[in-house]
Amino acid sequence: MDLLRSLPIGSYLEQPVTWLHKIDPRVKLVWLMTFLIAPLLGNPLWRIGLAASLIVLTIVAGIPFRAWSKQMGWLLLLCLFMFLFACVAPDSLGAKPQPRVPEFCADVATVSSTAEKPSKQLECKSQLPQPTSYRYVYFDQPKFVFIPRLVVTRRSLDVAVRVSTLIFTLIYSTSLYLLTTAPEEITAGLEDLMSPLRRFNLPISEITLTLTLSLRFIPLVLEEVQNLVRSIRTRAIDWKKLGIRRSTQLWLIVSEKLLENLLLRAEQIATAMDVRGFTTPNEHRVQWHQLRLRWRDWLALGILIPFWCARWFVGGV
Known part of the structure; x- marks a missing residue:
């Protein structure tokens, strides 16, 4: 995987x-x-x-x-x-529709054996004849x-x-x-498009820096998840014998380890920026593109x- x-x-x-x-x-x-x-x-x-x-x-x-x-x-x-x-x-809604119009009735001429003139009867149908091929129910x-x-x-x-x-x-x-x-192109483009908002004293540089770090952090999260999944597979755990309770406890331990590793990565990034003398985005602007x-x-x-x-x-x- x-x-x-x-x-x-x-x-x-x-x-x-x-x-x-x-x-x-x-x-x-x-x-x-x-x-x-x-x-x-x-x-x-x-x-x-x-x-x-x-x-x-x-x-x-x-x-x-x-x-x-x-x-x-x-x-x-x-x-x-x-x-x-x-x-x-x-x-x-699961409601049964009721007809709002009377049944379609048509006059039908019938010939009686005892009468000389044909009599008329009403033949009613439940549905009106449709003039077009429109259908609401397809299947x-x-x-x-x-x-x-x-x-x-x-x-x-x-x-x-x-x-x-x-x-x-x-x-x-x-x-x-x-x-x-x-990621650097994305943040540079967003910073250029949001530059008019600086007039309202919005921290545009801080927002773009946070976005850059977030985009760089996505592959690190996938890498940590991948390493934890591989570590569980190598141990060949029999999930049927563990049961639901122990399996839940094991996944909670794995989630806690994942969060701990991600926080450690974030701390390492912050330490690397601090060692290089990074204070604010405005004073350390690098034009990548x-x-x-x-x-x-x-x-x-x-x-x-x-x-x-x-x-x-x-x-x-």
Whole structure:
């Protein structure tokens, strides 16, 4: 089990350097916010298109298959489970509807054997004839032995598409941004975008420094979890003999050890910064990257105009 390789959450891919790496971090941050906001109040077709565009963008960018295959596979599996679960879930309250209109009755001419003229009778139907092919219930599987009744309605299908695509877009767009943008670039771009807030005496430098340390700390957390899992596997613990109580106690000990190791790592980072004479972010500012907008950045910003036009006319509400 290698969490750093199988699920590179928050990890930066240094090699190979793709064209997505070369885009300005501020432009990529704007596009990230676009992918997070665009699905809101969008129709199902638009949401599916956004999720598909992220997959196409990953392939077109030339990112190695090993860097995103397992993560996308697990994420697609999770979204598929959420889609199937929401499809068969009840879409409203479990109330039995009552008809609000009288039954559809039509005059039917009947011929009596004793009468010369045909008499008219009312033939009533429980449902009105539908003028279109509209159906609210797409699938209705009655209960069979241990299998419960499965009903897929128009509303439940719409909710399933919304939930699954929103989870995929939210998680994968953020992961793709972290995969192609260095932590120093992210903090430099955020500090540049939030620089007007200095007029309100907000600690922008402290916020960006905290964000940088947090992004650097994510791989350390995964590494500590990985080491603890490997240490438990090497001991070949028989969980069935331990029982629920002892297994819970063992996991509490492991969690306590994980927290202790993380606090030790944080203390080591603080000691290293203190030894190097670090006092405040304003006095120890290091310019890691020169933020300049190039032609590819202006092209990426220009694509935002037709994107939001398509969102307005195609995405719907």
